[in-house]
Amino acid sequence: MRQKAVFYHAGCPVCLDAERQLAQSLDPQRYEVEIVHLGEARERVREAEAAGVKSVPVLLLGGIPLHINFGADIADLH
Amino acid sequence: MRQKAVFYHAGCPVCLDAERQLAQSLDPQRYEVEIVHLGEARERVREAEAAGVKSVPVLLLGGIPLHINFGADIADLH
Numbered sequence: 001m002r003q004k005a006v007f008y009h010a011g012c013p014v015c016l017d018a019e020r021q022l023a024q025s026l027d028p029q030r031y032e033v034e035i036v037h038l039g040e041a042r043e044r045v046r047e048a049e050a051a052g053v054k055s056v057p058v059l060l061l062g063g064i065p066l067h068i069n070f071g072a073d074i075a076d077l078h
Numbered sequence: 079m080r081q082k083a084v085f086y087h088a089g090c091p092v093c094l095d096a097e098r099q100l101a102q103s104l105d106p107q108r109y110e111v112e113i114v115h116l117g118e119a120r121e122r123v124r125e126a127e128a129a130g131v132k133s134v135p136v137l138l139l140g141g142i143p144l145h146i147n148f149g150a151d152i153a154d155l156h
């Protein structure tokens with residue numbers, strides 16, 4: 001069974017680069033990647049924060065947030 | 079042909095988490111990942127800096143450095 005990974009972003013240029021480079025590079029045999037634009041799905045900001053997300057873009061992999069470069073602070077997305 | 083990706087780290091706990099979570103999660107059909115411990119291969123610090131690496135752990139993917147969380151500043155690895 002594939003493990004779920006979540007890529008949270010906010011539409012910023014840094015976010016889109018990271019999505020293209022990283023979120024689409026995971027092994028599709030092992031990971032199912034959900035892409036979430038927090039600027040459009042603000043109701044999911046709290047879910048991201050609860051998972052330990054501090055900034056976007058971020059890849060939540062195995063429940064661990066991997067913050068990638070820096071696009072925006074999660075606090076600015078409320 | 080597989081694309082080369084380089085994961086630079088410095089043996090720190092944040093680095094090892096990122097390696098386990100991310101470097102080993104890329105699609106092996108598309109990526110060949112080289113793991114470089116800059117604390118042990120200091121001669122490669124300049125190569126990483128030339129690629130735009132500012133801190134470790136970092137994944138160099140398609141020539142773009144994706145800094146993951148923050149373990150150590152590259153300047154401290156000289």
